[in-house]
Amino acid sequence: MTFFRFDIDARSRTAGRLIGRIRRQLLKAITEEKLTGLTQQELARRLESERSNINRQLSGEAEITLRSLADLAWALDREITFEFRPIHAVSGQNIAPTTSTIGYQPVRIIAPKPRDD
Numbered sequence: 001m002t003f004f005r006f007d008i009d010a011r012s013r014t015a016g017r018l019i020g021r022i023r024r025q026l027l028k029a030i031t032e033e034k035l036t037g038l039t040q041q042e043l044a045r046r047l048e049s050e051r052s053n054i055n056r057q058l059s060g061e062a063e064i065t066l067r068s069l070a071d072l073a074w075a076l077d078r079e080i081t082f083e084f085r086p087i088h089a090v091s092g093q094n095i096a097p098t099t100s101t102i103g104y105q106p107v108r109i110i111a112p113k114p115r116d117d
Contacts, residue, residue: 022064022069023060026064026072027058029073029076030043030058038076040054040055040058043072043075046075047071047072047075057072
C-alpha cells in the first residue's frame with residue numbers, strides 16, 4: 001500500500017489558517033449580502049472592475065491582496081478587524097505534539113552484524 005506523509009511546518013500552518021479564516025469571513029459576508037439581492041455584477045460595478053475578476057477572487061482562482069480585500073470590505077459596507085494574539089498551542093487541530101519527530105532525521109535501522117559460525 002502506498003501512502004504519503006506530509007509534514008506541514010508551523011509557518012505554513014499559520015499562513016494556511018489565516019488565509020482560510022479570511023476566505024470564510026469574506027464568503028460569509030458575500031452570502032449575507034446575496035440575501036439582500038447583491039450580485040457579483042453589482043459588486044463589480046461598485047468596485048469599477050470586471051465581474052470575472054471578482055469571480056476569480058471569490059472562487060480562489062486569483063489571489064486577494066490586502067488592498068483588494070479592503071476594497072471588497074468597502075463595497076460590502078463592512079469593517080475588517082485584525083489582531084495578533086499569542087499562540088496557546090494544544091496538541092490536535094493540526095498542531096504536532098511535543099514528542100513529534102518532525103524536524104529530525106529519519107530513523108536509521110541498524111541491523112545486527114552477521115554471526116560467523
